[in-house]
Amino acid sequence: MIQTKLIDSDLVAWTIQQRRHFHMHPELSGQEFKTAAYVKEKLTGFGIPIDSRFSAPNVVAFFKGSEGNKTIALRADMDALPLHEEGDNKPYISTVPGVMHGCGHDGHTATLLAAAKWMSENPHLVKNNIVLIFQSSEEASPSGAQQLVKEGVLDGVDAIYGIHYLSGMPLGKIGFATGYAMASSDDFDITIEGTGGHGGYPHQTVDPIYIATHLIQAFQSVVSRSLNPLHAGVISFGGMQAGNSYNVIPEKVTLQGTIRAMSFDGAELMHKKTAQLTESLCASFGAKGHYHFIEGTPPLYNHPEACAVAKDIIVKSFGEDVFLEKDPVMGAEDFSYYLKEKTGAFINVGMQSEKSQYPHHHPKFDIDEAAIPAGIELMIQLALNA
Structure with missing residues (x-):
C-alpha cells in the first residue's frame, strides 16, 4: 500500500x-439528484459554499485559498451504469435493481469529498483557490462536462485535474499518458435505401445488403489510407438491421457504428470521410445513403506542462517507484472537454488486485478500497501544489 503523509486513518475510514453509501444508492446519468443533495449537505457542513449558477444535478463549490493567486479545479463524476450488480458477498451491494456503480465513480465522489473535508479542517495550508466539481453524466450523452464548460465552470481556473481509480493498473501505482491519452468517441447511424424485390431476380433490385458490405469494407480504408499512420484511429460497426426472409431482398438496411481517434484532426477527418463515402458509394450503386453523425467526446489531451507538475507531485508525495508512465488507450472520457479549454491532466490511480479483478463496466466490478488513501492524498496534494 502507498504511504501517505497528510491524511490519517480516520479520514480514510470516513x-x-x-x-x-454512494455504491448502495447509485443513480443513472442525469438523475443524480439524491447523490447531489448528499454532496451538498456534506459540503455545507464543511462550511464550503455551493455555487448555484450551474445546472442540476451538477454540484460546484468554491474553496477560497489563503492567498488565492491561482485557482485549481478538481473534478469527480457521480453517475452510475445501467447494470445489475453481481456479488452477494458485498455488504454494500447496490440497492437499486439494474443500476450499479460499475466504473468507480462512487470512489471518485467520495475521494473529492474527503479532500474537501481535509481542506476545511486545514484552511491555513491551502493557498490556492479550489473549484470542486461534482459532475453529472459522464457515462452518457449529452456530457455533463460539456454542459458545465458551456456554463462557465472553468472561468478563472488556471488548471484542472481529475483522477480515476483503474482496475487495469497495479495497486500501488499512479500515472498517466502525456499528450493524447484517450480517444475521441463519436457514433453514427447509416440508412441505405435501395429497391427491394425477389431474391431470384436481383437484377430488378438495388440490393442494400450488398451495398452495405462494400460500405463496411470501404470505411476501413479511412483508417488505413486517409488517416495519418502515426495517429491511431478505429472504426467499428456494432449493428446491422436488414430483411428477415430467405428470398426477399429488402428495401432498406440500417447500420450503427463508432469512430475513435487519438487526435482532434483525426476525429474531424474520419467524420468527414465516412460521410462522403456513405453518400458517394451508395450513389454509385443507384441507392441513397443517409449518414447521421452523433457527436460524443473529443480526444483527451493531457497537457505536458500539467503532466510535469503532476509527476513531480506524485514522486515527491509517494516516491519515484510509484509513478507509472502509461500508454494511450482507445477508451474515452468526457474530462476531455475540460482539457480542451484549460491546462490540466487526468490521472489514474491503480487498484488491480484480487478484489478489483473485473474490468470497468462489468457486473462484478468493485473498487479495492486499499487504493483510496492514495487517491485522497493525491487530490489534496494537487490542491496544494498544482
Whole structure:
C-alpha cells in the first residue's frame, strides 16, 4: 500500500463509508439528484459554499485559498451504469435493481469529498483557490462536462485535474499518458435505401445488403489510407438491421457504428470521410445513403506542462517507484472537454488486485478500497501544489 503523509486513518475510514453509501444508492446519468443533495449537505457542513449558477444535478463549490493567486479545479463524476450488480458477498451491494456503480465513480465522489473535508479542517495550508466539481453524466450523452464548460465552470481556473481509480493498473501505482491519452468517441447511424424485390431476380433490385458490405469494407480504408499512420484511429460497426426472409431482398438496411481517434484532426477527418463515402458509394450503386453523425467526446489531451507538475507531485508525495508512465488507450472520457479549454491532466490511480479483478463496466466490478488513501492524498496534494 502507498504511504501517505497528510491524511490519517480516520479520514480514510470516513471516505470508505461515503463510498459505500454512494455504491448502495447509485443513480443513472442525469438523475443524480439524491447523490447531489448528499454532496451538498456534506459540503455545507464543511462550511464550503455551493455555487448555484450551474445546472442540476451538477454540484460546484468554491474553496477560497489563503492567498488565492491561482485557482485549481478538481473534478469527480457521480453517475452510475445501467447494470445489475453481481456479488452477494458485498455488504454494500447496490440497492437499486439494474443500476450499479460499475466504473468507480462512487470512489471518485467520495475521494473529492474527503479532500474537501481535509481542506476545511486545514484552511491555513491551502493557498490556492479550489473549484470542486461534482459532475453529472459522464457515462452518457449529452456530457455533463460539456454542459458545465458551456456554463462557465472553468472561468478563472488556471488548471484542472481529475483522477480515476483503474482496475487495469497495479495497486500501488499512479500515472498517466502525456499528450493524447484517450480517444475521441463519436457514433453514427447509416440508412441505405435501395429497391427491394425477389431474391431470384436481383437484377430488378438495388440490393442494400450488398451495398452495405462494400460500405463496411470501404470505411476501413479511412483508417488505413486517409488517416495519418502515426495517429491511431478505429472504426467499428456494432449493428446491422436488414430483411428477415430467405428470398426477399429488402428495401432498406440500417447500420450503427463508432469512430475513435487519438487526435482532434483525426476525429474531424474520419467524420468527414465516412460521410462522403456513405453518400458517394451508395450513389454509385443507384441507392441513397443517409449518414447521421452523433457527436460524443473529443480526444483527451493531457497537457505536458500539467503532466510535469503532476509527476513531480506524485514522486515527491509517494516516491519515484510509484509513478507509472502509461500508454494511450482507445477508451474515452468526457474530462476531455475540460482539457480542451484549460491546462490540466487526468490521472489514474491503480487498484488491480484480487478484489478489483473485473474490468470497468462489468457486473462484478468493485473498487479495492486499499487504493483510496492514495487517491485522497493525491487530490489534496494537487490542491496544494498544482
